[in-house]
Amino acid sequence: MKKTVVICGANVIGAAAAQALAEAGWNAALLDADLTKAQDAVKNLPGALPLCCDPLSERSVKDAVKEAAEHFGGLNALVWADLSMRRAPLSEVDGNVLAASLNRNAIACLNAAKAAAPYLAAAGGGRIVNLSSVHSHVADGFHMEYAVSTSAINAITRELAVSYWKDNIQVNTVSTCFVDGLFDDALDMDQRQKPEQISLLGRRVTGADVAKTIRFLVTCKTKCVNGSEVRADAGYLTTQYRVGDTPFTKITG
Secondary structure, three states: OOOEEEEEOOOHHHHHHHHHHHHOOOEEEEEEOOHHHHHHHOOOOOOOEEEEOOOOOHHHHHHHHHHHHHHHOOOOEEEEOOOOOOOEOHHHOOHHHHHHHHHHHHHHHHHHHHHHHHHHHHOOOEEEEEEEEHHHOOOOOOEHHHHHHHHHHHHHHHHHHHHHHHHOEEEEEEEEOOEOOOOOHHHOHHHHOOHHHHOOOOOOEOHHHHHHHHHHHHHOOOOOOOOOEEEEOOOHHHHOOOOOOOOOOOOOO
16 A cells, blocks of 8 residues: 655645655645645646645644545655745844744644644654754844744754654654745845855755655655754755855845
């Protein structure tokens, strides 16, 4: 029987992850608040299941994960790729705004993991992969909400790994940098820079690039990668501090 993965978020990375895991022989259920978006993302994946799911509703997440598990007869992995980002100066960030971002990204991620864990345990174990960002490690003055909420996702991943290891569930994070098409250029200053200045690929990172890292964490045989953060950033954090002929340059306007 094929293994099954639930992917939360029909964005560039979520759709690419569904494709990458389908190529590896997995069934995929793709959850998104926009059902049409989820349907479009899996239209070329035979047997894939698009589902409408409100990431801000714990009940909606539970119901969608349950429907996917019942549809496929089990669940072997969960991928949380449903991130939201807003670019704003610190003057526009207050406690309510920060709480909303934490709820939208980090708490929603936690709720998805808690919804999936019983089905993973019933299958004898599985993998949870959460999407995060290098913004959890750097500051630029315009992504306070995103930096805080993705840092929380990293912490949640570690706590989940400790909580679920006895059920043979491994939990890891994939942290990305600028991913082509994930957010509008107006939201992320890095996407307006020359790729060679922030990528050792010499081009922009794509959803397919990140999806291959997600697929590795979902399908690899090692038990030693658990509670870890794997950076699919094409050397972003390396090049940021590089000195030489092509130094990293931040756009601050």
